[in-house]
Amino acid sequence: MLGCASTADFLPRGDDLAELRHLVTAQRSDRGGAVLPALVELDVSGCPVNRDVMDLVVPLAACKSLAKVAASNAHLSGDLLDLTDLAVEIDGKSHSSVTAPLAGALQVLDLSGNLIHQVTAVNAHSVLSLADNGQAVEMPHGTLRKALEDGVRLDLTNVALVDDSEAKELIAKGSLNITEIYDDSCQCEPQKALHSDQCVDCHDLKLDRGGIRRRYALQDCENPGSLATKAPPTLGHACLDPAEEQCNASANGSELGCALGYEGPLCAICADRYRSQGRRCKKCEEGYEAARWPLALAAATAAAGGCAFFVWWRSRTADVPAEAIPALWPLLLAQGPVLLQFLQLWGVLVALSKKSTGETTAQTWDQEYVQWLQLTAGGLRDALSLECEYGRNARLACAVLGPVLPLLLLAACAILEAVLRGRGVSVALQVLSLAFIGGASSCAGLLRCQELDGGGEPLGEEHAFRSLLPHLKCSEAPWVAAIGWGCAVGYGIFVPACMANSEESKEMSSRVQLAGAVAYCAVFFRGSVQIKSADGCLQLGTADNILSMALDNKADADLQRWQAVTRMLKERCIIEEAAPSDRCLAELA
Incomplete structure (x- = not known):
């Protein structure tokens, strides 16, 4: 290991380092181009290198045994390039894509406390630290994902990313975790920082604002309310019920304060790889298991009922007339649609009562499984967990097909009636008895706008969104309103007019x-x-x-x-x- 005191005569700085870089890359590695070929660990932390980061890395590119490079707070800057795709000049010839031997050997790369601008590749196989970088770091999309797939530990403490979309996506999926770090310096009053267990004026500490902040340097807490207990409340909007589940993001710090599995305005959308279950979002693996047990229970109940009926039928007394059983089934089948409509209305009333009373009780079976009886596209989406496979597209398609599909079936019945008189009317009555309530409810949901937050405060025109399509604002996508109002005319005027007695x-x-x-x-x-x-x-x-x-x-x-x-x-x-x-x-x- 080389410390700062021992590198004064060994490690060049400034322009000399650039000359060494050219000297090394201008020679073939098999002709002695490697600097310290047996070097295993290099530590230059705290040494004022004052050069581009590649001026430090490239002279070491031919080292086949170098496993760790520690260069924290070394005043390095510039871009960290991919060691498997270097542009170098060897024996006077330019090569645009060369894989350095260091790429296969380097395990730990510590560049914390520097001014790295861009990281095109992780380069290290175990640990890469960019903690306390003095400026925002630019990473190509896919770099973080590849690092996680390769099992590389990333230390991005106090690092701002130029494009944080990939990081947010990985955090939402649970692949990337945010670790909360306690900032001792913010225990003090504004303009002071904690130093040696005492609050000292930031000016007396002589912090170098324009230079590199050391990894554990004290921070200047300028604004009042730096303590969480004294911080003024931030104006915003309350999440919808159940808010304690959707917005409890203290454990993961996800975007917009949403809990894991929720996203969008007021945390009303299920994130990727999550499915809707009632008014909650469940992980897809859990959702599949949860969707199986009610089906298994229904199948077991039907089987038990069938067995009991068979035993009763075999053991019935001889004085029971044989005509009773054939006459019973038509009566039961005739009452089936009526019973189904009662259950469908019950599901609608349950949903309306929970919205009006703001009930936030635990998940009950009537919040999802009774909704399936409405025979809507949304119920089919939840029952088959289509969101796990198709994501937001499943929500959009089911929201539109919910009110449209029953009307399309009625239109098909009208064509059937024109061809086979009487048959179309019979089928249309069956469609109305099964799908009218669910279709009308879906139509109302498609037109409904969420204009109030969870606390009853108005969202305003710029934040109001559609209840079934939270990613669309009420002022956006006029085609959704056109479909909704067209279906409303069908359910509110056309169908009742056809059912009216002439x-x-x-x-x-x-x-x-x-x-x-x-x-x-x-x-x-x-x-x-x-x-x-x-x-x-x-x-x-x-x-x-x-x-x-x-x-x-x-x-x-x-x-x-x-x-x-x-x-x-x-x-x-x-x-x-x-x-x-x-x-x-x-x-x-």
Whole structure:
């Protein structure tokens, strides 16, 4: 190891160092060009080299055994170039890409406390220190990622990066961690710093503001409130609920104060490799596991129910009529859509109640899994964890398809109705029963703007963003508003207009109702019958108490006769209605 005192006669400085660099690179390494070829460790920390950093590194480029170079606070500047891609002149010939032997040997490179401008490559295989660099350091995109992949430890204490986008991305993913360092000097009053356990005036310390700050030099705490306990509050906006999870960034210091896994305005967006679960963001690996257990539970419940039903069906008594089971399934299937709509409305009301009350309770199953029953694109995204694979594109696509897809299905039903009369209306009713509530809710969400922060304070026009697309401001992307309002017209005007009863449908309904009443009278009454219409219902009664008589004991045969006559009269009404537009039915009529 060479210390500063022993290098006065060995290590050149200034222009002499540049001449040594030219001397070394102008010779072939196999002709004795290496300086100290057996050198293992070089320490020139604190020596005033006052040259470009490559003027120190290049003379050592041919050293095949040099494992550590320590040059902290050596007044080095300039750019740290890639040792595997050096432009040198050997034997009078210029070479644009040469790999130095030092590139494979160097393990530790300490350049802390200098004025390095750019780092094109890490060069060290174990540790690279740029701590307390006197100016912002420029690193090509991908340098930090490659260093982490190669297992190199980076010391970037008090280092400002010209382009910090890659660092923020790595921090958000958890690949790069920020270590908080306690600054003892800021315990003192403004204009003073801690020195030898005493607060000393910064002017008396004679700190060299224009030179290189030593790694552990005391800092000038000029502004009041340097202590965290006395720092004035910074104006900003409160995160949305659950704020304690989204904005608790004390452990990682991520961008905008968001916790790990959250990003965007008010920390409302899940970061890369995180998925939405309710109103929280879960790591994708955890999300996949969390998405499996409800499916497994549902499958197990269905299997257990099926087994119980099979056992009951095999052990049922002989006096149970065989027709009960076939008649039960149509009744259950008929009530299925109604039950589904109740659950869909429940999911909407749960979401609205939590937003209005500001509830921040722990994650419950109704916050996500009940939302799946709305059969929306957003529910499909959460159920299949599409954000893990497609990221922000999945959120954008599902936000747009949520309100649009049900309307497209209804348009397809209209085309089907034009080709196969009656079939399109039947399918459209099924689509409405399954997807209308979810589509209307998605449409409202697409149009909704987040205009208040978590504390109820207005965000203003410049910060308000769309609830389903937080990366878009309300004033941006007018095509989103166009899609939302177009779908709102469909859900609010077009669909209700199609479902409204026309005069013809009311007349047809009254004729069908009258047919049922006539059939009832024909089977169960004798003599004159009085029919009254009240509130859309037909009331039947005897016209003459003496001559008229209604059957009190209605046998099964009488009920079957009534159903048969009713069905015949209804079919007659339908044939007469369709006869003007159908030649075959016109002949039957």
